[in-house]
Amino acid sequence: MNRTLHLTEQLISRPSNTPDDAGCQAILAARLAPLGFVIETLVSGPDHFRVTNLWAKRAATPVVPAQAATELIVFAGHTDVVPTGPLDQWQSDPFTPTHKDGKLYGRGVSDMKASLAAFVVAVEEFVAAQPDTALSIGFLITSDEEGPANDGTVIVCDLLKQRGERLDYCIVGEPTSLERTGDMIKNGRRGTMSGKLTVKGVQGHIAYPHLAKNPIHQLAPALAELVAIEWDQGNAFFPPTSWQVSNIHGGTGASNVIPGEVVVDFNFRFCTESTPEALQNRLQAVLLKHGLDFDLSWTIGGLPFLTTPGTLVDAVVAAIKTETGLDTVLSTTGGTSDGRFIAKICPQVIELGPPNATIHKIDEHLNVADIEPLKNIYRRVLENLNARLTP
Structure with missing residues (x-):
């Protein structure tokens, strides 16, 4: 059994349901410390939701010249997993790594314990071959990515910003691939903003409508107008901003009562062509135009971020091509990730991980053949970036 697969299985064996890290980060730290990483464990959150965060850094050790430029690349990810769902629907215990027909089964194997294992082994191989390097390497790992994400990566990023720590590049190990490892990477994500x-x-x-005022009827024309709005046209990297209603609640449950209010939950997934303020103003203008009596609250879950082709994207694209022969696709589709926090302190952030076909599902699994190439790609990225800094 190769080391990447073995470490993946070790991590799967830990039932790290959000926010419980279940010892995963200790396993990672034990592998990183002998390589010269300084390990910090940062615990955050209330007593009923304690989050474990790992920040580990190995400083660059350039040899010649002594004043050579150095850069910091960070591998970021999460040890927590989503709930398993009904155990009796799994073919095998979700926290017992199980092999069948060339596939490895277990909760979190794709999202994202295979990536974490590949990170570590890639760094082990790189440091063994390049003990003196112009690259500083960091690990930013949390147990609060699948949860509310209030006490995870964002806490560490705030701390690093306070310290004046400069991040040059970051690879987030989210499962971005479709059919084969490396066929797609994310070079950005849309922002998310919810409203109530x-x-x-x-x-x-209901028999005396002239004595009541039906808020559902009043809302309907405004709702139709909002659905028809083109918020923006997107751009070369992002699809147009999308506005979607997720829930509508109105009525008492009785069939003969006009309700006194209706509550609508909605969400914007927005690109870099729109700002939260502009979207809020446009939506509120429609409500005012229709004369509605309303309350409106907003929650901004994350701003959009984009890494245009450049040093990091080029290094990743080349690594994927060399390792797999694939011409990877750059994409900004999908949901949010912790990249939204890291992008505030790091100018170049991409996401690269294994295929995502079974993430969050019953019987989550990954082709074993996708794991080792992922490790090799990460190692090649390190080699490519280091080659730029080495005279």
Whole structure:
């Protein structure tokens, strides 16, 4: 068994349901410390939701010349996993790594314990071959990515910013590939902003509508207008901004009562062509135009980020081509990731991981053949970046 696969299985064996790290980060730290990494464990969150974060850094050790430029690349990810779902629907215990037909089964194997293992082994191989390097290497690992994400990566990023720590590059190990490791990477993500709209009316008997005010009827024309709006046209890297209603709640449950209010939950997934403020103003203008009596609250889950082709993207694309022969696709599709926090302190952030077809599903699994190439790609990225700095 190769080392990447073995470490992946070790991590799967830990039931690290959010926010419980279940000892995964200790396993990683034990592998990194002998390589010269300085290990910091940062615990955050309330007593009922304690989050474990790992920040580990190995400083650059350039040989000649002594004043050579150095850069910091960070591998970022999470040890926590989503709930397993009904255990009786799994073919095997979700926290017992199980092989079948060339596949490795276990909760978190794709999202994202194979990536974490590949990170570590890639760095082990790189440091063994290049003990003196112009690259500083960091690990930023959290147990609060699948949860509310209030006490995970964002906490570490804030601390690094306070310290004046400069990050040059970051690879997030999210499962970005489709059919084969390396066929797609994410060079950005859309922002996410949710709203809760309460439209007020007057409750009354349904047989006497003139004595009541139906907020659902009042909202309907405004809702139709909002659905039809083109918020922007997107750009070369992002699809157009999307506005979607997720929930509508109105009524008492009785069939003869006009409700006194209706509550609508909605979400924007927005690109770099729009700002949160502009979207909020445009939506509120529609509500005011229709004369609605409403309350509206907003939650910004993350701003969009984009890494245009440049040093990091070029190094990753070349590594994938050399290792797999694939011409990778750059994409900004999908949901949010912790890259949204890291992008605030790091100018170049990409996401690269194994295929994502079974993430969060019953019987999550990954082709074993996708694991070792992932490690090799990460190692080749390190080699490519280091070659730029080595005279």
